[in-house]
Amino acid sequence: MPHGPLTLLLEFDDQVRRDQTQTALFLHRRDRRYALDCLANQQRPGIAGWLDHVQTRVPATSRPDHDSRLKPWRRLTLLLTPVGALLGMLTMLGLLFYDGNQQINVTVIIGFVALQLLLAVLTTGQALVGWRPWGKLLSSVPRGDDSKRSQIHPMLAQLQPQLAACTAHQMALAFAVAGWLTLIAMVVAQDLAFGWSTTLRTSADAYTGIVQGLAAPWANWLPSAVPSLTLVELTQFFRLSDAVGDNPARYGDWWPFVAMLWLTYAIVPRLLLLVFARLHLRFQARRLLRSHPGRQSLLHRFATPTLDTGSDLTDSGSAPAAPQQQELHALPAGDALVCWAGAGSEVTDIRTRLQQNAKVLVLQAGGTASLNEDQQTITQLAEHDRPAIILCRAWEPPTGELADFIRDTRQQGPANRVIALLPVGGETPLSPASDIQSAQWLRFVERQQDANLWVCALPAAPSAEARHG
Template sequence: MTDHPLRLLLDFDACAQRDKGQAPAFLHRRDRKFALTCEQQGVEPTAKRWLAHINHLSGPGAGTPASADTLRFWRRINSGFMVAGSVFGLLTMLGLLFYDGGQRINITVILAFVAFQLLLALLTTVQSLAGWQPWRALLRRLRNNPESGVALKLQPVLMARAAHLGGLCFALTGLATLLVMVVLQDLAFGWSTTLETDASRYHSLIAAVATPWAWLWPAAAPDLALVEATRFFRAGAGEGSMNPARWGQWWPFIAMLWSTWALLPRVVLALLAGILIRHKARQLLASHPGMRALMYRMETPALDTGNEHSDASDLPETETQLQLQPLPESRILLCWAGAGEPELPDTLSAGKTLIASAGGRMSLARDRQTLEQVAAELEQQPWRSVLLVTRSWEPPTGELEDFLANAKELWPKGAQIALVPLAIRLDHEPDAHQVQQWLRFAKRIGPEFVSVSLLPAHRALPDIDGGVMA
């Protein structure tokens, strides 16, 4: 049931509820990264893959799926209806077939009871389609935890399936009881009614009811002679002319009547209820507010604007106390998202033992391999610094922040990374506002791990207070 639309909807709804407590920027970076990963792998970013991604991020031991409690509750409801239906089916058939040797088992009563069962089955399906919830008060008392809005919308179809499963067990045990009673007892069937009805009219009714199986089992479709021979009257009048051997010839009709008009409709409607649950779950998932927000986050690039406020009327924050640092000694150089193409300055590339690309067109698996390769190089070198070349005019992205977070986990303790933003023209320095966005980015990541440096050939830049940034 892992791929069942109902489980998928409940898990997605629970995850969307948890995400309401997260920062919008974090959600944007997380879901945008997931969309880019799916694009690189050539797969569609569906809700099922997104949930698998979230569970992977949570790691082992994160707990049972959010849908488990709701599904467990409905399994108990279904089991309760099935047990009750089995017991009542047994007792009902025993009552219908009660025979003490002094009276006949009235076929008319069995016909009316089967018609009543068919009517109940149809009303149950209509109730689910109309959204009527006559069981709401009972379900509210049975549940310890309040249902979510999505689960409440599913209650009519879920309850209809439980009722149909109960009716199916009722019909199955009733049929089994009938067959056992035919073997163990000498049952005497007949028909009678207070109304003035002749045998031909009654036979017409029996023939119409037996139409679905008359061609398959002719013995289960009583003829006019059997109808005329098994009519009994009140107070036993006229019974002396009846042939007792014919009283038991009705049981094939009763078995097929029960199977066709009581058991088969329950089977069909129970299957239909399962289809309705899947259809309803898909509809609710497609129209879920969290799904629309997720699609927006996956389709929109995550950029760092420098504005930590949620008010759109605020201007971006430009002040920071972090200063440029001298270019550190390092034998490792990383180029982020195509920075330094087509050729790196000699100042950066000279004397490097490892020059690699990351981000941009590189896959996440390739970035992971690059980080592991850098970690191995850092273990063998006296310097624990890594240079990361970026394009100064491009704002820092969430992908870069995730890359640096992974680097901090994989690299040896004490390792540092120096961001080196390059200008469009290598013989010019980046603009001051471009440098400031990288300083703010480094401050947010952590100055103890990330710093910002410029090429030695660049002229000193004025800082925000009018001084000089070395």
């Protein structure tokens, strides 16, 4: 037996539900990898193999429908089959009840068999159209417990008509077989007198036509089970008539017909319809699997190349940490101001704006200046002892060139002189750096490991009086 389609459906549905917690990227990689491996092995990627792959289990060559969620249906079937057999036996005993007064009416048996056939067809029809008359009963009444509801698997819920048909046909088959066996046992053990009777004015000829028509399926190979006109004429009885025919033994001649009637119209159709119901259940399970939303996605993942843009690589672990020192120094009074990389070039009278004395020396370095010009600036700075202020654009990150400039200035000038970095957030007007901008300058200073290298705050703008007086 190949993979049970029902088990396959349930397992696939479970896996799709589990996959909903995974990222789309992972699912695509996993499933595409499986498909490529299959193609490399000249195999066609399929759902059963895929389930084996993702659940990392040994491939199953035979896996019948043994899912635990099918247990209730199996239990119900196991329970109803003996019940059906018992009912079949009791029913046949009832049909063959004979108290010696009147014959067993073959017409009643024919009617009962017709009812069986009708029920069998109705059960199959209900399964085919998916009608679930009891469905409302299962869902309309709150049970007071959510967990119980969740046990009804949505896929199984859709297969309930077919599962119910299988159970019903199996119970009915047990009913019919038990009834037939009871009939044979009664024929052997008792002297049964069959006859036929009807309120309708029917002639023996017409009745013979009906029963011979019913016996047509076995007429050629079992003629002894086909009632003759003579038998029909001899065995007609009426309630108010107590006359018994000349030949009582003829009343027993109906039993081969009754046995074959029951076998042909009660047992065989049930057996065929049970087989059909099981095939239909498998077909429906396969259909549900084919139309399962997860299947289309899976096949698409099989067929579509995985595209990885490098999005899972991250360098955010190397994001800068907060500087240890958060406070900016007050700007010291210096006698040299270096405008680094063009900073302050758009500010007129930079000395006044920085509240430095008029004699402060303003120099240029970095940016478009050449390395020689940088060196000249360093040489000029070496001639001064007081703090040197380096004006920088706060939004331009401090680079290695600035670090080199500071190092050379320190080496070629007074060792303990304060070098004050003054990052400004804007030049027109001159404005202080933001906290984020200041942080990178503070970290820069930390890396230089120079106690006399400060990051300073921009002093407040001088008042008009101070500027003029």
